Amino acid sequence: MKIGDVVVRKSYGGDITFKIIDIVAGDNTYTYLLKGINLRIEADCxxxxLELVSEDIVFEIDKVFNKKVNASIKKILMSRNGGTRGNRPAAIDLKGKIKEMQLKQEKYKDYKNKDMMFGRPGKVLHVDGDAEYLEVCLKTYKQLSLDAVGRVISEKNQPSEIVNLVKEVKPDIVVITGHDGMVKGIKDYINLDNYRNSRYFVEAVMALRTYNSNYDDLVIFAGACQSCYEAILDAGANFASAPNRVLIHCLDPVLVSEKIAYTNIESVVAIEDVIQNTITGITGIGGLQTRGKYREGFPKSQYI
Incomplete structure (x- = not known):
């Protein structure tokens, strides 16, 4: 077998499809370093x-994943209805809500149509330990009409570089991701020593929260496959993976970001709505209530 071959692991029943990314020589053997295809996980064995996977099987696997992705994107674009997106509001006094609606109606009574409105979704900084995954994510951000800046930074270097990047890019939403995974056979799911890269995600989030402690001002998603969810949230992330230590899809961070970026700043995003926006769902993604980043404007410029 060689670098670039697509394989599965026999001991795991061939549950995940990997690409061989490196081969490390030992004393009497070789260790093969693996990267998940579509799933944010690294492994070695x-x-x-290892067992080679035929091109036909790879094609079928990709077709299933692409179907899920396309369905998610279609659902998102249809739900926008041409602009802003709201969410279920927090509990509020009914009289206060009626008064608020009356004020809005009065404010916009002279506006003839919504065509004069425009909007600006939140800006995303996506830091990824994997160049191939980042490329896929940036293409999807573009499909979703999101302003996203991507940087490839290895997981171990993310804590030392993330704050300077945020100062440079000035994003509303920061994604810190790459690869992760648990040591086989662990029983202590909170010990960061039992994870490949969770410690780096935690340290990167802590650095950002030292720089900006406001959860609504700077929204943070951090984690990858099987990451230590509790530790990442405790460090200050709004959203993290993975509650059930499952494998997450490479685009899950993008779909979380989209939900926040296109939710009106007047609304607090319901957690279940964020999770429903993802491909992996509740076992892979979780987090905290967070205010949206979409701002409406009026009137729209006639020159653009």
Whole structure:
């Protein structure tokens, strides 16, 4: 087997499809370093545990994942209805709500149509430990009409570089992701030593919260496959993976970001709505109530 081959692990029943990204020579054997295809996980194993996957099977797997992604994007674009997106508001006094609606109606009574409105979704900084995944994510941001800046930074270097990047890019939403995974057979799911990269995600989030402690001002998603969800949230992330230590799809951070970026700043995003926006769902993504980042404007310029 060689670098670039697509394989599965026999000991895991061939549950995940990997690409061989490196081969490390040992004393009497070789260790094969693996990267998940479509799933944000890294692993290593010996050659006797690997089995090559045919191109036909790879095609079928990609077709299933692409179907899910396309369905999610279609659902998102249809839900926007041409602009802003609201969410279920927090509990509020009914009289106060009626008064608020009356004021808005009065404010806009002379506006003839919504065509004069425009909007600006939140800006995203996406820091990824994997260049291939980042490229896929940036293409999806573009499909979703999101202003996103991407940077490839290895997980171990993310804590030392993230604050300077945020100062440079000035995003509303920061994604810190890459690869992760648990040590096989662990029993202590909170110990960061039992994860490949969770510690780096935690440290990066802590650095950002030292720089900006406001959860609504700077929205943070952090984590990858099987990441230590509790530790990442405790460090200050708004959203993290993975509550059930499952594998997350490479685009889950993008879909979380989209929900926040296109929710009106007057609304607090319901957690279940964020999770429903993802491909992996409740076992892979969780988080805290967060205010949206979409701002409406009026009137729209006639020159653009």
């Amino acid at each position: 010996l050659i006797e545990d």
